[in-house]
Amino acid sequence: MTTVKMMYTAVAVTLSSVLAILPTTSVAEQQKTMSHAEMAKKKVIIQVSDADPKKWALALNNAANVQEDLGKENVDVEIVAYGPGLGMLKLESEVGGRVKGALGDGVKVVACENTMRKQKLTQEDMLPNLGYAKAGVVELMSKQAEGYAYIRP
Numbered sequence: 195m196t197t198v199k200m201m202y203t204a205v206a207v208t209l210s211s212v213l214a215i216l217p218t219t220s221v222a223e224q225q226k227t228m229s230h231a232e233m234a235k236k237k238v239i240i241q242v243s244d245a246d247p248k249k250w251a252l253a254l255n256n257a258a259n260v261q262e263d264l265g266k267e268n269v270d271v272e273i274v275a276y277g278p279g280l281g282m283l284k285l286e287s288e289v290g291g292r293v294k295g296a297l298g299d300g301v302k303v304v305a306c307e308n309t310m311r312k313q314k315l316t317q318e319d320m321l322p323n324l325g326y327a328k329a330g331v332v333e334l335m336s337k338q339a340e341g342y343a344y345i346r347p
Contacts, residue, residue, distance in 0.1 A: 235268060235269065236264055236268060236269040237269065237270045237337070237341055237342040237343065238270070238271050238342060238343045238344075239272045239273075239274060239334060239337040239338065239342040239344055239345070240256055240271070240273045240274070240346070241253075241274055241330075241334055241344070241346040242273060242274065242282060243276055243278060243279040243330075243346075244278055244279050245278035245281055247282070249279070250287075251289060253273055253282075253345075254273075254289060254292045254293070256347055257273060257301045258296070258299070261300070270302070271301045272303075272325075272337060273296070273302070273303045274327065274330045274333050274334055274337075275304070275309075275330065276305075276306030276308070276329075276331065277306070277309055277330070280305060280306060280309045280310065280313065283303065283320050283321050283324055284315070284319060284320060284321070287321065290321055294321065294322075303324050304326065304327050304333060305320055305325070305326050305327070305330075306327060306328075306329060306330030307326050307327065307328050308328065308330070310326075
């Protein structure tokens with residue numbers, strides 16, 4: 195056997211050995227078979243601090259899209275409203291129905307108590323089933339420290 199043929203044979207044997215130990219399923223297929231405990235749950239926090247109903251709608255769209263793409267059971271979504279953005283959580287809010295729908299879909303919606311106090315609002319002025327944080331900015335900071343991705347539409 196010539197030296198060149200021996201080299202090709204050695205390379206072929208090595209390559210077949212390497213291929214034999216590689217997984218035969220794709221990463222996507224492997225992820226499908228992983229248990230929920232094996233897959234890290236994603237976390238996102240969305241800031242709403244503008245008095246613009248279009249921004250409110252965008253924040254709600256972002257939350258719904260994240261849940262749709264990742265699966266509701268695979269992601270924790272929280273929306274924090276403070277400053278001028280707190281209006282989206284008042285009883286008379288034009289996006290109140292959508293906020294209620296998001297709450298029903300498992301999105302945590304949090305109102306800033308500092309802003310409420312400054313605007314002389316009580317929980318009775320707000321949509322039902324909201325969460326409350328003493329300070330909206332501190333809530334954002336705390337969640338980011340816990341590994342939440344931060345979104346500001």
